[in-house]
Amino acid sequence: MLKIGLTGGIASGKSTVLDFFKKKNVPYIDADVVAREVVDLGTPGLAAIRELFGDTVILDDGRLNREALGSIVFHNEEKRLQLNSCLHGFIRQRIDELSTMYEEEEAPAVIYDIPLLIEGKWYERLDTVWLVYVSPEVQVHRLMERNGYSKEDALARIQSQMLLDEKRPFADVIINNDGTPDELYIQLEKLWHEKLLPLYNK
Ligand code: ATP
Structure with a gap:
């Protein structure tokens, strides 16, 4: 069973990514x-x-x-x-x-949805880490839009956590969510076909 750790940062798109795999019926554990x-x-x-x-x-x-x-x-x-x-x-x-x-x-694979995956060293117990990444500018923008924060508040929230750029070295797969939802979807379909579907067809 492939143990996939899924992580990200505030408003990076982790829930959106998880929803895609939920629709494919990949089991998940919500920390x-x-x-x-x-x-x-x-x-x-x-x-x-x-x-x-x-x-x-x-x-x-x-x-x-x-x-x-x-x-x-x-x-x-x-x-x-x-x-x-x-x-x-x-x-x-x-x-x-x-x-x-x-x-x-x-189950061929399970997704571990763990917000503090890197900080809590959960990756030591998992097979692979998938990071939903957005650049700092996009992260600020999405957070302001979703939560109605001012730029200062959004920056303060982001800076109170481990930054996505600091998480990158721990990831085996980087899902870049800077683009449109369609651009995200294309990457997720590719991951599904290349990394997961072969496990289901074994
Ligand atoms: P948190 O952990 O803070 O709850 P999250 O990482 O789970 O956030 P989402 O809730 O999936 O992030 O996404 C954050 C916001 O950005 C949501 O409002 C979502 O609809 C929007 N969003 C996600 N991906 C995109 C995209 N590619 N383009 C535009 N908006 C997006």
Whole structure:
């Protein structure tokens, strides 16, 4: 089973790319969904957070109080790192379980949709990394358009993350999304035919 890590930067087009492969019925694992699942009511993940941060981060109904947790870690770097390393373990475990499930189903390929794929060194566990790249000018423009940000706000958001140019060296495949949706589509069809379809026809 080919494990493909799909990543990008804010507003680079990762969801648009993933939608293409969803339509081709390529299975995928969404790290954002997993990150929510592992702190659901009654999970060991939620218990670990309660242990670390106390009852103030738990709502009356027993669920996670994201706002309270957010304001604790926003003001405290050490706590933020503690939270991240605690969650990372649970997320990794759940992603491994889902991988095993797809392996047992003999899926030819799975896409790992992980926003912090490079930062979290997920590529060490995957076979190939596909980066949805846009140049800085296009990224600013798309972010302003999609979110209604000013240029300054868009730049600040982009600069608070690892830059796409810094991610490039980690990628095996660069999907360039500077052009039109049609130009993107042509690259994706090519990837589908060259990299994925042969695995399905084995
Ligand atoms: P985020 O991770 O920030 O949610 P993303 O990387 O998943 O973003 P998308 O939501 O796929 O990015 O795309 C960002 C915006 O750019 C969307 O509004 C999308 O419709 C638009 N977009 C994507 N690709 C193109 C393109 N080739 N031409 C014009 N607009 C595009």
